[in-house]
Every structure is written in structure tokens, then in C-alpha cells.
Amino acid sequence: MPHVLVTGGAGYIGSHACKVLARSGYVPVTYDNLSTGWQEAVQFGPFEKGDLEDRARLDEVFARYAPVAVMHFAAFSQVGEAMANPGKYWRNNVCGSLTLIEAAVAAGCLNMVFSSTCAVYGDQDGVTLDEDSAQAPLNAYGASKRAIEDMLRDFEASHGLNAVIFRYFNVAGADPDAQIGENHVPETHLIPVMLEAIEGKRPALTVFGTDYDTPDGTCIRDYIHVMDLVDAHVLGLKWLEAGKGSGVFNLGSGTGYSVREVIEAARAVTGRAVPHEQGPRRGGDAVRLVSGSLRAERELGWRPQRSDLGVMIADAWKWYQRGPYRR
Ligand code: UDP
Secondary structure (H helix, E strand, O other), X not given: OOEXXXXXXXXXXXXXXXXXXXXXXXXXXXXXXXXXXXXXXXXXXXXXXOOOOOHHHHHHHHHHHOOOEEEEOOOOOOHHHHHHOHHHHHHHHHHHHHHHHHHHHHOOOOEEEEXXXXXXXXXXXXXXXXXXXXXXXXXXXXXXXXXXXXXXXXXXXXXXXXXXXXXXXXXXXXXXOOOOOOOOOOOOOHHHHHHHHHOOOOOOEEEEOOOOOOOOOOOEEEEXXXXXXXXXXXXXXXXHHOOOOOEEEEEOOXXXXXXXXXXXXXXXXXXXXXXXXXXXXXXXXXXXXXXXXXXXXXXHXXXXXXXXXXXXXXXXXXXXXXXXXXX
């Protein structure tokens, strides 16, 4: 069976990708330094511990498995942290990706599926975003991803590297079998933070900003189920293997929910109150990020199946109750 090198395979999205790759006829080889990932999440193929910036280690892993493609998930991804510590984002995300790309082309592995983000667009009030929307990232996280997209285009021109770039909207939910799920320490993303507040693991969820120019004053995001998201990756991989070249695709549901609507959905799904309080805006937050594109559906045949908000929260809740990995 063909091998796929999965950087960040021990993380939230990467581990779900490994599960789906394994049942799609591939062997996912996880490459992860476990800085934020979990060894327990590596259940679907071999594990190679290593840093993105360790070129010798990458060369060894490429030589050992001769992967048909790389799925590159490994990155830091928190807006708040990126505002406070941009150097961490530029170094790890950009320099790490450069080392990985150089190792891939040197090994003759010219297919890459790359995790980018809707944060590359920044704030474009009121408009839904398609792949040709202007790019104006508001934080070092989005800026680092945009830089890597540029890098991939340069290596396409110079070395024939083919890249499928996926710009994720807000990824949520968990494996419906609750075998793996989302587990960040510390947790900062809205839905898991909310579940922690429901369970009393934190006193309350702080709503970051209630004076935005939206119907209820809170930010609007487009949530997409992690299983739907990783299904798109397998389609992207097949696209590359079919020799269709590079492509950029938004991955979102096309529906936006405000922070208050997500809180209400969680109350309905769990039947429990969501302790929350109003707080100031978080630096680097866009007001509204909603995908307006059907390109992935049209060109890849991607059809989200589980991206109903209630289903996403229910799957996350099931995983949360089962008991996430603990340090
Ligand atoms: N958010 C919030 N309180 C939290 C975490 C997030 O109000 O404790 C808001 C955040 O301001 C944004 C939305 O929830 O409007 C989604 O944030 P998250 O960090 O989950 O994802 P991001 O959009 O930054 O990728």
C-alpha cells in the first residue's frame, strides 16, 4: 500500500486524517515532535518522532518510506498566541515548512496537501470568501500560512512540486467513534473551551467581544466537521495522484454562526447550561469568516456529511466525555 507522510499526525486534524487514510488504502506515516500532539493519537500507521526543522531526520524518513505524498498539518495555530509571540509562528510554521519542502523535493516526493487557513483573508466585512478573495491576514498565524502558500508556488515553478492547498474555516467535532478527538493543552478553541466550562473544568467561557457589527454583537465563524475536512484531504490526494496539478480550495460549510449561537447550540445538545461571561475583544480576530465557495464540491466532488452545528458539538461532547488524552 502507498505511504503518505503526515506531519502533525499526532495532532487533532492530522490524527483524523490518518484514520481516514488508513481506511482509504494508504499507510499514514506520522511525523510529529509531540510538542502539542499525542502519542496516543497515533493509531493508524507508523510513528516517526522528529522536528520539521531537522533536515537529516526528514531525509531519513523520506528514504525509509518513499511516500507518494506529504500531508502537511504540523503547525502552531492559535491566534492569541500568534499575537503575543509572532516569532514562534514565523520560525516553526515558515522555516519548518521550508525545510520539509526542500526535503520532499530532494526525495522526489512532489505531491503535497497543505493545511492553510481562512485567516489568510483577514477581515473582509460582510462578504463571503472565495479562493480569489484578497489576502490580508490580521495575525502572524494567517501571515505564516500565506507565506507558506507562496513558498509552495515558488517550488512548483522551480521543481514541479504539486500542492493542494486547503484553506480551513473553523474545524470542529471529533471522530464519531470517539477513538480520537481534539485535545489542546491549554485549550483555546471555542467549542472545546465551552465543553470545559460545561463540565466545570474552568469557571466560565469568556466571550471575546460583544460589540462587533453583527446581529448579536459576537464574531461569526463557519464551522466544518473534522471528518468532512479530512475526507477532502483524501480527495485532494487522489487529485494529485491523478496528475491534475496544484489547486487552492476553501473548506467550509458556507454557513456562519455567532459565538452566542454556538453557545445556544451547545446548551441544546448537552442539555446543560454553558457558564459564560462577556469579555473584551481578542486581538487579531476577524469579525466574520464564512466560506462562499463551492470549488471543492465542484472540482473534488467533496460533500460535507456531518457539518451540522449540533452534530459537530455532539461528536465533540462524546469525545470529551470519554476522556481526552492527558499529560
Ligand atoms: N472565542 C471566544 N471565547 C473563547 C474562544 C474563542 O469568544 O474562549 C471566539 C473567538 O473570538 C472567535 C470564535 O470564538 O470569534 C472562534 O475562535 P477559535 O479560537 O475557536 O477559532 P479561530 O476563529 O480563532 O480560528
